Amino acid sequence: MEKINRRGFLEKSIALGAAGLLAPSTIKSAVMNPLQKIRKDDISLAQWALVQEIRDGKWKTLDFPKVAREDFGLNGIEFVNTLFEVPHVQY
Structure with missing residues (x-):
């Protein structure tokens, strides 16, 4: 001590x-x-809205925040867990 x-x-x-x-x-x-001022009527974009583009390989799941901000000008997003690339293990 x-x-x-x-x-x-x-x-x-x-x-x-x-x-x-x-x-x-x-x-x-x-x-x-704050870095980004939150508007009263701000809306979010659900990933299901772009599910076809993601499945076609146009975008990856982790590109979704960038697409929502730059292409649509939105601050809020909602991810869909089934669209993440998860390795499947066979037993």
Whole structure:
């Protein structure tokens, strides 16, 4: 076990105090300045809407967020778990 001395105690106390002072301002800036402003009537795109393109190989499942944002200008997406490429193991 480490012996506690006055110098070590003061150094750690100052470091924790500074972290406590900086943390609220960091949290506040993240909350007050979101990266993307959410609109009241924002809608999402379900992956089933593009199921044929995904099955035809035009897009991969993980390209769906990019397609929804860039092609359709939407912020919300809904994935479909059956469209993920999962390896099947035979027993």
